[in-house]
Amino acid sequence: MVVNAPRSCVIGGAESEAARVLARLGDAPVVRLDYPIAAHVPELAAVGPEYRRLHHRPTVDVPGLRFYSGATGEAYRRCHGGSRRQCHAAAPP
Numbered sequence: 620m621v622v623n624a625p626r627s628c629v630i631g632g633a634e635s636e637a638a639r640v641l642a643r644l645g646d647a648p649v650v651r652l653d654y655p656i657a658a659h660v661p662e663l664a665a666v667g668p669e670y671r672r673l674h675h676r677p678t679v680d681v682p683g684l685r686f687y688s689g690a691t692g693e694a695y696r697r698c699h700g701g702s703r704r705q706c707h708a709a710a711p712p
Contacts, residue, residue: 623689631656 621629
């Protein structure tokens, strides 16, 4: 399971087991993925650097649009060579 935010998480596993978890959650909104994904298993360690590069590519500021970090909940802007913390602390547009 991955917790993205206080009311947003990802569960995975066998469909029957996921269905049991969802039944306990009641009428929670659900988005079912129609493809398998496994990112945190030892078998994928060999492609880890390539997978990381795929998800860490250059970004651009979008005027009038804020982006938020799933890790901190803080608004952030494109990093222009400063430390990651400085980039997250930058005032949103």
